[in-house]
């Protein structure tokens with residue numbers, strides 16, 4: 001267990017960390033911070049939600065002089081939402097030191113970004129596509145960059161950003177520090193590491209489990225056409241605080257979020273066909289709790305950190321095990337517990353077993369609640385909310401007069417039941433039909449994850465991280481806790497669309513950047529890319545490699 005003071009950090013940085021509510025370093029922070037502070041190149045791997053952002057953010061901030069008035073650090077992330085989120089965390093870490101950082105991503109007015117660049121930020125956090133745009137326009141120069149971080153490095157390769165990243169890194173002086181971070185490190189990352197890292201240290205928080213230990217993982221066997229009703233039942237029986245539901249394609253996400261809204265759930269959809277304004281609005285609503293269900297493509301699978309996400313639901317199974325690990329990793333973060341449910345059709349059971357094998361985690365079967373169990377769950381929740389209002393002695397005076405009038409005319413039970421029906425937003429009679437998706441087909445492939453070794457531990461309750469976890473994965477690790485006001489959540493999105501076409505080809509080819517349409521599939525299920533900006537020149541088959 002390490003405190004941040006042990007790293008010999010300057011007071012401004014320590015103050016920022018303390019204001020963020022971090023009391024102890026997480027295991028990856030404890031291991032990575034000293035190495036990165038020493039200026040070494042590094043590949044950092046640790047489970048989702050264990051503080052990798054600060055693991056690179058703290059040393060990065062510490063190594064920048066406040067007098068600097070050029071871009072000296074560059075962080076790349078695969079999606080716009082993640083770039084925004086990382087930049088917010090960097091901003092907080094550098095606040096007392098007075099450092100300036102700027103997020104650069106597609107979909108946002110470029111002239112606005114150019115104006116912000118005039119403030120001379122020392123740190124740029126961007127998606128590769130838009131970064132290249134700025135480089136070509138000569139509005140960003142990388143000649144003075146001394147630290148480069150690739151967050152979710154493996155994902156950026158999967159999305160076909162290899163060439164973009166190569167072009168960008170060629171412009172950064174060789175005398176630099178390069179850091180790669182992700183919860184998953186498939187073998188193709190070696191290629192990037194060999195090319196761009198110098199004698200890197202592989203810092204890995206050992207765990208038998210690739211997925212975060214505090215997530216209870218379930219699957220539900222279900223027919224494609226039953227998925228929607230099954231989802232509603234699950235949501236009713238065990239109402240989440242906040243939930244993210246992953247769909248395979250943009251069309252799927254759009255249809256599903258609309259359907260859920262029609263049934264009365266407070267929900268919205270996030271995918272690459274939305275404008276950046278719409279994406280920002282959806283994220284804001286999810287963060288502030290105006291909606292409690294976010295339906296998203298894989299654009300939201302990586303890195304997003306939203307406090308209060310208790311459930312992740314794979315309405316459609318993801319194509320690859322890494323994607324599964326990252327998707328479910330949107331819950332069970334920072335020592336909190338979470339639950340994931342995956343819908344599996346009969347033809348997808350093989351694929352589920354493949355995911356289990358790669359992630360080394362048994363996913364337990366869950367039986368769908370019956371209609372009446374689901375209804376009961378929903379009613380119980382409503383009853384609790386009503387009772388809470390009564391117990392809190394909230395002022396209901398303005399409603400009393402109408403209540404008395406109604407009670408004079410109608411039966412009290414009948415009245416309360418009608419009010420509860422309205423409150424539960426029960427619209428079961430609304431007919432919903434979703435366009436069916438083809439089942440995911442499993443393709444075996446060589447996979448190298450975070451395996452073997454002893455476990456790290458993030459457990460415990462509340463804001464304290466420590467102890468061991470369900471699933472028995474962990475040990476060691478110590479207790480990192482978050483006191484104070486906690487931190488912001490973020491969400492991001494990256495959408496991997498569904499795929500109706502066979503997966504072949506090589507994703508890590510050609511350039512083409514359009515993070516707006518990450519890997520969603522529109523008709524046909526072509527996955528959407530997560531970065532932003534321009535049109536892709538890849539053929540659809542190039543989008544899918546793996547397995």
Ligand SMILES: Nc1ncnc2c1ncn2[C@@H]1O[C@H](COP(=O)(O)OP(=O)(O)OP(=O)(O)O)[C@@H](O)[C@H]1O
Pocket residue numbers: 021022023024025026029046047048049050051052053054182183302303304305329330333334480481482483487488
């Ligand atoms: N030392 C700490 N103590 C308490 N909370 C922390 C600490 N470090 C990070 N956190 C919080 O833990 C959460 C997860 O952090 P972060 O998003 O960096 O995880 P990650 O490892 O990058 O996950 P992912 O693999 O999903 O990207 C955040 O809410 C962050 O504020």
Ligand SMILES: [Mg+2]
Pocket residue numbers: 052053151303
């Ligand atoms: Mg992260």
